[in-house]
Amino acid sequence: MKQYEQTFMLTFKCFTFLLLILVISGCTPSTRTPEPNHLPPQALANEGGASGGVLPEGTKVDDLDLSGMVVPEASLKLEEWAKDKLEETRVLLYNNTEIPITLKDLGIDVDHQKTMEEVENTPGQTLPSVLKADSLKANQTLQEKLVKIARPAKDASYKIENDKFVINPAESGRTVVIDRLIRDIQKISLSDVPKRLDIPVVEVPASVTTESINTLAFDTVIGESTTKFSVSEGNRSANLTAAAKALDRKVIRPGETFSFNDTVGPREPETGYKEAYVIINGEYVKGTGGGVCQVSSTLYNAVLLSNLKIVERMPHAVAVSYVLPGQDATVNYPNIDFKFNNDTSNLLYLRSNVKSGVLTLQIWGKKLGKSVRIERQVEKIMNYKTEKRTDRKLPAGRIVQEQKGSKGVVVNTWRVIRDGNGNETKQFLGRDLYAPANRILRVGSRGLSET
Template sequence: MRWRWQQIFYLAITMMAFLGCTTNEARILNLAPEASSRETLEQLPPGTLLEDLNLGGLQLQKAQEEIRSWSKDKLEENLYLVYNETEILLTPSELGIALDFERTWEEVQKNLGQRSTSILAFDYLKANQTLQERLSDFTRSAVDATYKIENDQFKITPAISGETVDIDAFLDELTNASLASLPKRILLPRVELPAAMTTEALEALAFNGVIGEYTTQYNLNDKNRSANLLEAAKKMDKTVLKPGDTFSFNDTIGPRTAETGFKDAYIVINNEYVKGIGGGICQVSSTLYNAALLANLTIVERHPHAVVVAYIPLGQDATVNYPNLDLKLRNDTQSYLYLRTKVEAGKLTIKIYGKKTGAKVRFEKQIEKELNYHTVRRIDPDLLPGAVVQQQNGSKGFIMKTWKVVTDKEGKETKQLLSRDTYAPTHRILKIGAD
């Protein structure tokens, strides 16, 4: 419209000159070109283009209709997306690409009589869903690293990374594109999908040797006690603890009943050795306790015996009684722990595998007090008058302190009080025949 106003302006000047009007009188007529505004335009001036769409001379509403129709056609043209040398045919609209009409129309109004560029809008969610569906046969999911234990060795099957299209990078490439400049053939950028459990992460968790080992001896001639010891050791064998796991002896071994495979053997009740089901199991828990101490593991729960036991040094035993007295260990290391038990030739050995640190553990002890035993005489009507039979040997009791001393690979020592245990004396018991 500007050109029309210019013609009118020159015509008015000519007329005023002809009529003898002054310059001031011309100002009064207010016929300057600035009197027009874009808001009053009824049609677009010649030379107004939206990329390859000529809008010059069109009324505003008609121009808008032309833009919408033109963009619709453009958005239905074929695009060839290339991924892993495979071509996928899609239209821009299927990819969630649309014309941002409001911003594009603003550009047209800013550039009257000139060429404007269209502005695109992107639906990221639709693009992602469409590409995931169309590329499902071409993308590859990641495979986690796994492990198995063979011959007490930690063996890893490496992870395999996955691959998929990088949706964000793809759409970022098109951020500055317009409908006219939108490529007809687009290489889809690929991105690697790392496994949730990488090979490196699993290698960091792998154990690499024995970090704690302890052996105790038992009497093979005590068949029932030996059988209980063997059964408990079998139930615990090949246990794996992840970092942060807590091992419960009672939960692992379960109730001590005939139905669960245990037999009658001597146990300690009220400071006396009596027959009871599951006798011998405490030797397994005590052996494990010492292996755990030597591995420098965290002891969550441990209880001493009421009396001294012969198979383990004072202060290093751990009694259990289902379900109230337990031995619990927590894996506070940065690797898997693996328990192995071996029972043969009167020896029970427990090994704990983990990540070697070079640390060494030893024990220091102090007997605070010795407790003397007493002789208890009990009448036994089954004995002849005056006969005396010793039912149980007497043994002293003790109050004992035990420390764990850890020397790290640099030679630095730390000393920790493990326990202050009281062991009652085992009284000497004599059976005497009635007079």
């Protein structure tokens, strides 16, 4: 028994010695910190971010869960998710118009770089996707898609029908504010882009309004003058008719100066004018365009009665028969002209009428509650002389009157304007001197001796 106890004690001591050796040699389980790549995701996040590692629980972009993914895998997942979302059909709305379109067609895309930077910098959170836009592509696409919605403004205009001023009203235009639409989409995340998008449209006013055209309208005759002529003088009548026709239906804009010569043009055979009597150096001789001065003088009187501004006017050298002295206006292309200015705020419209030896010129405009009359004062009258000219074509003793004599006169002329309250303003038009036109007699001398 004693021997057995000794054996047990020896065995126990050996076992204890061996155990001590194992402890000293490091065979017990290790308590060293594991390498970083063996850390759990939450521990990784606590060590300073997700770069190059696994994204922690709760990491999302919009409704896309990226938890437990490494960054490259999450970036690829984001691209696939965005591609599907961008190809979903949306609807652009304006009133009752619906236009199907995708965000991809609009040039909208997810900014992957910025979005993933946000994910890496703030892992474990739900972040909105960052959108970007290709403005050029968006504009090109929308210009095509929205062509029926956008429309240019239509300016007001006018036309003259049957001597009436007819207004074509202005119409406002519409333009789609493409930049605003794109900016509004970029402000939200991809998942929050609504399925139906209102199209931002603004009204574009017309440059020329209906009101501005209405101010130009004429509605009545403001000045009219009539003179008579002999239809038996065929060439003169033809010239007068041609010049009157050149004036007919002419429109004179506010502020515009009307030139008789510019409107009627050259009086030459090439322009259809014929030879008729004209006054040169106080004597009636044949010249191309005779009769045109009656048109300019008739127009002058209509202008006076319309209370318009006279810019240029010259009287004849001798008094004419178709208007009173002081109320004529001679013309001679291109040197002597008759001009007046439209100093009203509306259009002026000319009408001429030649019928049965009567010439009538009208000026249409707006009545301003004023009336006009012409006053004259004859300052001096000068008698004409009789001039006798020998004519060997006539038999001796025969006398033929070649030209009637007309007295000379000096006359002062005024225009008197009376307003709606009865107040009168007197405008001095000028002091005109008309030389006498000699009476010319042709005396026959055929058969008489020249001595």
